[in-house]
Amino acid sequence: MRNYLEFEKGLADIEGKAAELRALARSDPQMDVEAEAEALDARARKLLEELYSDLSAWRKCQVARHPERPHALDVIQTLFTEFTPLAGDRNFAEDLAIVGGLARFRDQPVVVLGHEKGADTKSRLERNFGMARPEGYRKAVRLMDLADRFGLPVITLVDTAGAYPGKGAEERGQAEAIARSTEKCLSIGVPLVSVIIGEGGSGGAVALAAGDRVAMLEHSVYSVISPEGCASILWKDAEKMREAAEALRLTAQDLKKLGVIDRIIPEPLGGAHRDREAAIAAIGEAIGQMLDELSGQPADALRQARRRKYLEMGRKGLH
Template sequence: MNYLDFEKPLAEIEGKAEELRAMARGNSEMDVEAEAKALDKKAADLLVDLYKSLTPWRKCQVARHPDRPHCRDYIAAIFTEYTPLAGDRNFADDHAVMGGMARLNDRPVVVIGHEKGHDTKTRIERNFGMARPEGYRKAVRLMDLADRFNMPVITLVDTPGAYPGKGAEERGQSEAIARATEKCLQIGVPIVSVVIGEGGSGGAVAFATADRIAMLEHSIYSVISPEGCASILWKDGGKMREAAEALRLTAQDLEKLGVIDRIIKEPLGGAQRDRQAAITSVGKGLESLLATMDGIDRTDLVSARRKKYLDMGTKGLAA
């Protein structure tokens, strides 16, 4: 278990309980179960206290937790007959973006998502989930395919933002993001997006310009990272806690603002503590959100999606 900074007291208690049980395994005469159970109870109570009112900065830490399920985990567990498709038919295949055709509860869909990687080797290979232009152009190709064959599009968002490197800029990073966002607004099939971790900047918007947007309970979605915001506004990256508060980047804030449509509950302690339960919740959420668009005409779907984004930001304002 990887513990976050604010979880250190929890780590100590759980560590002591495990230590006691390890000692008992090496000595059959020791009976520590009652003491270990008392520590388990103390740890469970502390976990509830820690997670019942997380600050925005702590939610950022949870959203970035390395043990959270990633895109490939959701695809493997929720979808069947997944057939990956690679390349943008122009420059290369971007491993930070994975996607292809699959079935969700036997319904044909196209699934696209950011993949961060799960260890050092795969994180480097996946560029930490930061897509290059070819990744967004691959997504556009897959959305065109979905539109042609009348298959809903599901996107799983988990990126700190689009890759800002020199090569990406030379190959038209901003144009590729804009084209992906434009394509989301054009296709006549349902689009459902779930922010499963970080939803950073235009790199996230390019996949999340959807009919229905959901966020996991402890995920974040923002125009810029708290560290980047603090560096710009206060010239001090250390003020990321204040920036996180100001950005209104939590699922709870964004639901109130009308930016997202649903919050998907996470297991107590975050998705990293019970990966399978989190994956199951996302699967049920996807099926439920897709069902809300059954029977809607293609023209009406595109029109409603466009109106959704034109109206965004007016919630709660007087007419």
């Protein structure tokens, strides 16, 4: 059964009626309902096109958080071969909120890293809903060091509401771990391409996303704070998250205008969760193009260009 979002209620009703008609026809072969069901399909598609033609920032947040969107492991298992996961920060523990390891992308050896939210209740709890602790970011630093040492491009898949803010994480140096990971992104001498596939929340996202090239799926979001958190701070009312979402300019379209990201990856009609295979294929095409753009560049040139990119960030689109 499809998981519908709040603003898709009318769509759910129409698609539900079409499904009921077809279920009746299967139970009674004498019933001829296909023409009526197809008419409902056409109405549903038209409504879907209308809904997704001009999504508000808050609705994009809802789409970006959809539990059926492709997650990092879905992308890795589909686009990468010979994936060998590497675990632990060699200091405290393994953090399942960040997955990573050695793999091949289109036969090219790479290091791939990503936030993993989990696919069901058990795995979401195990992976802390993609909110990494310090050891997750220290693992990321370890793997980026490995990539730098062996000249392997790094690919990161970002999907987190933010780094875990719990007491234990803060005691173990959460802020320092995020800063070290961000610093490592900026200092390695190999290509680093990042894709925001769902939520890009705060420093927990930037720690994996300070790359040479940054792409976002069309309906993903990337911001310094969640709309709910922003509304709670500014208006003392989390229910003002819609206004906060607009003010934060967190959509891919806003961030492309500002020069924060380099490209937008189109999603299938109705969002990546409606056609996961097509969405993952589009991610693969974007990764391939970004790696091609960076291919053959010496380490110093990569570092200098990356430094310029982030020093100039935010100027574009402000005037």
